[in-house]
Amino acid sequence: MQFFSLSLVVLQLVLSVSPPTSDNPPAGANLEVSLEVKTASIPEAKTNDKAVNYHVSFDLAIKNNGTDEYNIPSPAGQLWNVVVFQRDSGKVLKWNWTRAGAAPASLAAGHELKLAAEWDSANDADSGSYVVTATFLPTGSVTVRNFTLPPPQMNADILFTGRLMGYYRMPDRQRFQVDTDATCTLKEETASPDARTFFNNFGSRPHERQIRVGMGDNFAPNYFGRAFAEADGSDPADTQKYGASKGVYYWDTQASMWMPPEDLVKALKNIEDVRTGRGTIPTDNVACFLSYAHYDAIVPGMLDFHFGVERVRELARLLASLPAESERPRPYLAAGADAGCQPDDQDVVGQGPRSRARQRQNSTAFCNEIPERPHACR
Numbered sequence: 001m002q003f004f005s006l007s008l009v010v011l012q013l014v015l016s017v018s019p020p021t022s023d024n025p026p027a028g029a030n031l032e033v034s035l036e037v038k039t040a041s042i043p044e045a046k047t048n049d050k051a052v053n054y055h056v057s058f059d060l061a062i063k064n065n066g067t068d069e070y071n072i073p074s075p076a077g078q079l080w081n082v083v084v085f086q087r088d089s090g091k092v093l094k095w096n097w098t099r100a101g102a103a104p105a106s107l108a109a110g111h112e113l114k115l116a117a118e119w120d121s122a123n124d125a126d127s128g129s130y131v132v133t134a135t136f137l138p139t140g141s142v143t144v145r146n147f148t149l150p151p152p153q154m155n156a157d158i159l160f161t162g163r164l165m166g167y168y169r170m171p172d173r174q175r176f177q178v179d180t181d182a183t184c185t186l187k188e189e190t191a192s193p194d195a196r197t198f199f200n201n202f203g204s205r206p207h208e209r210q211i212r213v214g215m216g217d218n219f220a221p222n223y224f225g226r227a228f229a230e231a232d233g234s235d236p237a238d239t240q241k242y243g244a245s246k247g248v249y250y251w252d253t254q255a256s257m258w259m260p261p262e263d264l265v266k267a268l269k270n271i272e273d274v275r276t277g278r279g280t281i282p283t284d285n286v287a288c289f290l291s292y293a294h295y296d297a298i299v300p301g302m303l304d305f306h307f308g309v310e311r312v313r314e315l316a317r318l319l320a321s322l323p324a325e326s327e328r329p330r331p332y333l334a335a336g337a338d339a340g341c342q343p344d345d346q347d348v349v350g351q352g353p354r355s356r357a358r359q360r361q362n363s364t365a366f367c368n369e370i371p372e373r374p375h376a377c378r
Helices: 002-017 193-202 261-267 271-275 285-292 302-307 309-321
Strands: 031-042 053-064 080-086 095-099 112-119 128-136 141-149 157-161 210-214 250-252 257-259 337-341 355-359
Touching: 031 128, 031 141, 053 080, 053 128, 053 141, 080 112, 285 309, 302 309
Parallel strands: 157 210
Antiparallel strands: 031 053, 053 112, 080 128, 095 112, 128 141, 250 257, 337 355
C-alpha cells in the first residue's frame, strides 16, 4: 500500500505542474508510447572493498500506429515529464536528457521517435529499488516501471573443513609445562603430519577472496589433540597420577600452572572463575593450528565437548585472544548451545554439579563475549 500511495502522489505532482505542450493528436494518429529501463555496471567502481555500482538510463519512444501523421513540437523532450524516485524513501532523483534534441516536424504513420535519458551520476548505487514514471503530456498517458539494482554478488571461495578430529595440531605434541613467552609455537616444522599436509595444499593464509570455516569436531578424539605429551609421545612426569588428558586439569591464572583435580579447591586461586564458567587456558595445540591457518569462523561439534562444556568456553576465549600474526582473532560460534547443569551430576572433586551442553531454542551465542551465568543449581 505504501508503494501505490507514493506513486499516486508523484503522478498527481507530475500532472499538476506539467500541462500539455501541444494539442491532442488527430484522430487518425494512434500513438503508442513506451519506456525501457537499462542498468549498466561501472567497472572502475569495483575494488576489493567496494561492490560494483550501477548507472541507469531510460529509453523512451513514440510510435505512430495510425494512418495520419502527427505534428511534433521541438525539442521532443518537451513531450515528456519524467520522475525517478527511490521506492522506500520516496526521494526524487535528478536525471538528464541524453538524446532529445531537434526532432522532425512530424511523425509519419508507422514511424517511431526515440529519446534517451539517464539519471545523474551522483545517483549511481550498488543496490536498491526504484520507480520511474514517464508522462506523455499530449495525451496524459503515464507509464510506470519498477526496477531493482541487484545486491553485490559474493565473490569468495569458502574452504570448510569438518571432523578434523584433533589430527591437525601445532605443535604436534603439547607439553604439560607452558612456555610463558609464547602462547603458540608458530613454526610449521613443529606441526603434526596432517597439519603440514594442510599447509602444503592450502597454505597458512587464505588468498584474498577465501573464507575458512571449521565445521565441528576439531579438537578430539585423536590422543595428541586431547592429551599432554612429551616430544617422544610419552606422558609427562607431572601427569602420572591423574593421566595426561587435558580435560582433567584446570589452569591457575595466578600461579600460571595446570592444577590437578585434588588441589582444585584448596589451591586454585581462580576457583570462582572456574565455578562460574569464566576460566581460561593458556594454550592448546589444536587451537594454535586453527589460528595459524587463519580460520575465519569455527563451530563446535559433539566431539569437541569431550573435555566438557567449560573447556569449550575456555577454548573460545583462547581463540578470541590469539593474534597469531593475523589481523583478527578466530571467532568460535555456538549460537544453539546452552551451558546448563543437572543437580545429580557431580564434578571431579565433589564440589558441585558438572556442566553439560544442552540445546535451548532462541539461545544466544556464547563465543567471544560469554555472559556471566552462575550455575543455577549450585
